[in-house]
Amino acid sequence: MSSSYRETYQSWKDDPEGFWQEVAGEIDWIEPWTKVFDEQSGPYGRWFAGAVCNTCYNAVDRHVMQGRGEQPAVIYDSPITGAKRTMTYRELLAEVTALSAVLTDNNVAKGDRVIVYMPMVPEALIAMLACARIGAIHSVVFGGFAAKELATRIDDAKPKAIISASCGIEPGRIVAYKPLLDEAIELSRFKPDCCVVLQRQQQECSLIEGRDIDYRASVDAAISSGRQIACEPVLATDPLYILYTSGTTGQPKGVVRDNGGHMVALKWSMHAIYDIKPGEVFWAASDVGWVVGHSYIVYAPLLHGATTILFEGKPVGTPDAGTFWRVISEHKVAALFTAPTAFRAIKKEDPEGEFIGKYDLSCLRTLFLAGERADPETIRWAEEKLKVPVIDHWWQTETGWTIAGNPVGLGALPVKHGSPTVAMPGYDIRIVDDAGHEVKTGTLGNIVVKLPLPPSCLPTLWNADTRFCEAYLNEFPGYYKTADAGYKDEDDYLFIMARTDDIINVAGHRLSTGGMEEVVAEHPDVAECAVIGIADAMKGQSPCGFVVLNKGADRSHADIEKEVVALVRQKIGPVAAFKTVVPVPRLPKTRSGKILRKTMQQIADGVEWKMPATIDDPEILNEISAALKERGMGRQN
Numbered sequence: 001m002s003s004s005y006r007e008t009y010q011s012w013k014d015d016p017e018g019f020w021q022e023v024a025g026e027i028d029w030i031e032p033w034t035k036v037f038d039e040q041s042g043p044y045g046r047w048f049a050g051a052v053c054n055t056c057y058n059a060v061d062r063h064v065m066q067g068r069g070e071q072p073a074v075i076y077d078s079p080i081t082g083a084k085r086t087m088t089y090r091e092l093l094a095e096v097t098a099l100s101a102v103l104t105d106n107n108v109a110k111g112d113r114v115i116v117y118m119p120m121v122p123e124a125l126i127a128m129l130a131c132a133r134i135g136a137i138h139s140v141v142f143g144g145f146a147a148k149e150l151a152t153r154i155d156d157a158k159p160k161a162i163i164s165a166s167c168g169i170e171p172g173r174i175v176a177y178k179p180l181l182d183e184a185i186e187l188s189r190f191k192p193d194c195c196v197v198l199q200r201q202q203q204e205c206s207l208i209e210g211r212d213i214d215y216r217a218s219v220d221a222a223i224s225s226g227r228q229i230a231c232e233p234v235l236a237t238d239p240l241y242i243l244y245t246s247g248t249t250g251q252p253k254g255v256v257r258d259n260g261g262h263m264v265a266l267k268w269s270m271h272a273i274y275d276i277k278p279g280e281v282f283w284a285a286s287d288v289g290w291v292v293g294h295s296y297i298v299y300a301p302l303l304h305g306a307t308t309i310l311f312e313g314k315p316v317g318t319p320d321a322g323t324f325w326r327v328i329s330e331h332k333v334a335a336l337f338t339a340p341t342a343f344r345a346i347k348k349e350d351p352e353g354e355f356i357g358k359y360d361l362s363c364l365r366t367l368f369l370a371g372e373r374a375d376p377e378t379i380r381w382a383e384e385k386l387k388v389p390v391i392d393h394w395w396q397t398e399t400g401w402t403i404a405g406n407p408v409g410l411g412a413l414p415v416k417h418g419s420p421t422v423a424m425p426g427y428d429i430r431i432v433d434d435a436g437h438e439v440k441t442g443t444l445g446n447i448v449v450k451l452p453l454p455p456s457c458l459p460t461l462w463n464a465d466t467r468f469c470e471a472y473l474n475e476f477p478g479y480y481k482t483a484d485a486g487y488k489d490e491d492d493y494l495f496i497m498a499r500t501d502d503i504i505n506v507a508g509h510r511l512s513t514g515g516m517e518e519v520v521a522e523h524p525d526v527a528e529c530a531v532i533g534i535a536d537a538m539k540g541q542s543p544c545g546f547v548v549l550n551k552g553a554d555r556s557h558a559d560i561e562k563e564v565v566a567l568v569r570q571k572i573g574p575v576a577a578f579k580t581v582v583p584v585p586r587l588p589k590t591r592s593g594k595i596l597r598k599t600m601q602q603i604a605d606g607v608e609w610k611m612p613a614t615i616d617d618p619e620i621l622n623e624i625s626a627a628l629k630e631r632g633m634g635r636q637n
């Protein structure tokens with residue numbers, strides 16, 4: 001099939017508002033917009049201004065009304081607990097309505113925030129939809145974050161309620177969520193009125209009287225009393241959710257997603273990019289705590305009337321490297337979306353792909369990868385073993401959907417390994433130098449997007465318009481700074497090479513080295529530190545902390561290292577995957593005192609590096625090499 005991508009992209013370019021207006025026809029609106037794009041409102045404008053809608057209605061109710069009531073909406077498959085459960089759209093509606101009633105009864109109303117701190121259980125998805133139904137703004141916090149991170153988000157979002165669970169399950173250990181929740185509320189200055197807590201049989205928890213509500217008991221009571229809660233009309237420009245993501249400091253950025261533009265872009269993406277028809281099964285093997293989970297476990301498949309898989313497990317070890325193939329064949333998955341790291345984990349366990357041969361994967365049409373750079377070797381392995389197109393695509397928490405991709409539904413373009421292909425409609429992508437001038441084809445530069453951003457992209461940061469402008473708009477006036485660096489080739493294919501800030505990508509998870517440095521520096525024996533991301537064969541990158549110890553620190557280095565690792569785990573959480581601390585006598589700096597992190601990274605990765613012209617004392621780099629060599633890291637010659 002030839003691709004209609006070029007005509008589609010051109011039709012957007014010729015008439016951006018006309019393009020999105022037509023696409024918006026796929027959504028049911030309560031009242032139409034007064035302006036498709038209102039450039040006067042918000043830091044750079046707002047989509048579908050004046051329109052009234054409800055995201056839950058579009059994701060659930062309308063499918064029941066249009067005859068999809070008995071179709072599976074959600075398949076929960078949990079190899080880590082052995083549980084499996086299929087929920088039809090009708091059942092999903094009943095659960096969502098009941099939880100909406102519980103929230104309403106606890107005074108949660110339109111515009112109030114609700115934090116969702118849950119493992120990968122259907123109730124997490126139900127909680128998000130229940131908030132959407134009543135116009136409350138959810139903020140999901142990934143379960144791998146520690147109490148302090150949760151507390152920071154509570155203080156920023158000021159939630160009326162928190163929906164949580166007694167525990168999550170990681171291989172070999174139960175993660176007790178309730179003590180983390182209680183500690184976070186203890187730590188935060190702002191206190192929620194109530195917590196709705198799901199008791200999981202693997203480990204129940206005690207509830208605090210007057211504050212905690214038993215999820216199941218209250219939802220069951222709402223179901224048996226037949227409570228009906230209608231979908232609350234909200235403005236298209238009202239926030240649907242806030243999702244915190246790593247910034248350059250320990251203070252995360254609250255990415256705001258609106259209701260209208262989000263629905264429009266996501267619904268379009270399901271057929272144009274992912275080539276999925278309503279009724280088909282779509283699986284995003286991610287976590288609802290990340291943006292991929294928000295968009296492609298929850299909202300997009302449901303807006304499209306597809307069936308979504310909610311998978312509680314890992315690509316390996318639950319129970320083996322064949323788990324993904326079992327899920328695909330058992331539930332007839334048409335497209336899988338995951339991070340390359342999942343495939344690297346599988347390839348490491350089963351390099352020959354022997355498990356693949358044990359399952360009938362004829363239902364699988366496409367594999368989509370995102371979240372980190374897809375290395376050509378992993379792509380080739382997946383192509384060869386699965387015998388389906390493997391499609392890399394590039395996006396960010398800020399956008400909520402693809403910036404550059406290969407729109408399979410419009411007819412796939414030729415794949416070039418190492419490139420997520422081309423700009424999607426809505427994105428006018430330019431590569432510029434630090435002064436904002438466009439660079440030549442093939443030249444590495446800052447990747448920026450001409451404003452306005454398309455529907456679904458963040459209109460601002462939660463309660464932080466100024467920070468939004470500072471972080472994204474001010475450096476390149478008229479453009480959104482992606483903070484990724486890369487280049488375009490002669491066919492306009494993009495290549496995403498690195499971040500331009502101190503964000504690192506560990507197993508597809510976005511982490512701030514600045515945030516880690518803030519924690520490492522808290523250790524009483526640490527005088528100075530630098531955290532960098534070093535190459536990791538499985539996770540892409542892993543954090544490594546270089547510490548200069550205080551003069552008086554006479555304790556064993558091994559003890560201090562262990563304490564620093566424990567401190568990061570305790571303050572940020574296990575997701576930081578912070579396991580390496582290297583004591584060094586000094587940190588390399590420029591003459592103006594800037595730490596030379598990039599050079600340290602090149603030394604640690606064992607790649608070629610050049611002596612920075614601005615370095616204060618070149619000898620320090622030899623000290624770094626020696627400290628790494630002692631641990632078997634860096635170049636061993």
Ligand code: COA
Nearest residue numbers: 143144170175286292339341342345371507508574575577
């Ligand atoms: N709750 C509590 N702890 C969690 C958690 C959660 N929801 N998720 C991860 N963790 C913990 C892990 O148990 C691990 O703890 P450990 O240090 O005690 O072993 C730590 O956080 C680091 O997790 P991770 O980096 O994910 O490593 P892993 O070894 O557990 O798994 C992969 C590695 C590659 C299998 C896994 O990251 C994966 O499946 N990634 C691909 C899918 C994905 O998540 N994509 C996200 C964006 S698309």
Ligand code: AMP
Nearest residue numbers: 370371372373393394395396397496510
């Ligand atoms: P997150 O906001 O967690 O989705 O992380 C976004 C960042 O992940 C981007 O800014 C990129 O640095 C990286 N990223 C995501 N997808 C890709 C991809 N397909 N190729 C290269 N990098 C990617």
